[in-house]
Amino acid sequence: xxxxxxxxxxxxxxLRKAAGPKVKIAGMTYYDPFLADYQLGAGxxxxxxxxxxxxxxxSTALVSAFKAKNVRVADVAGxxxxxxxxxxxxxxxxxGTAPLAVAEICNQTWECTAxxxxxxxxxxxxxxxxxxxxFTAVL
Numbered sequence: 001x002x003x004x005x006x007x008x009x010x011x012x013x014x015l016r017k018a019a020g021p022k023v024k025i026a027g028m029t030y031y032d033p034f035l036a037d038y039q040l041g042a043g044x045x046x047x048x049x050x051x052x053x054x055x056x057x058x059s060t061a062l063v064s065a066f067k068a069k070n071v072r073v074a075d076v077a078g079x080x081x082x083x084x085x086x087x088x089x090x091x092x093x094x095x096g097t098a099p100l101a102v103a104e105i106c107n108q109t110w111e112c113t114a115x116x117x118x119x120x121x122x123x124x125x126x127x128x129x130x131x132x133x134x135f136t137a138v139l
Contacts, residue, residue, distance in 0.1 A: 008065035026072040026138050029059040031080035033121035036111040038102040055082055074134040080104045
């Protein structure tokens with residue numbers, strides 16, 4: 001957290017200097033790949049629950065830094081429903097249900113995919129479309 005708070009403003013200053021005053025700049029909040037651990041039983045559910053707290057803390061720090069430098073914020077965490085309570089269910093692409101935040105991580109990344117493609121924290125085509133849409137909304 002200290003690194004985010006110390007370095008994000010410096011990075012944004014350098015980016016603004018390089019881009020110039022008229023270029024639109026947007027930062028983003030992040031989705032939480034650790035939500036996929038929810039499916040691994042009680043231990044994984046504990047990790048997933050704690051990870052939401054961390055994701056919110058990181059997003060809050062980033063949004064604060066972005067806004068202090070007049071940088072727009074793409075709500076990628078929102079696009080992935082990262083902080084939706086586990087009591088709200090969603091559909092998994094392959095069938096079945098899971099908490100919505102977990103379903104969205106599974107549906108929009110490779111995190112719940114079997115090897116060799118997964119598990120992988122990176123977004124899949126659906127996820128990259130959601131990220132692009134979040135940026136389009138603020139640019």
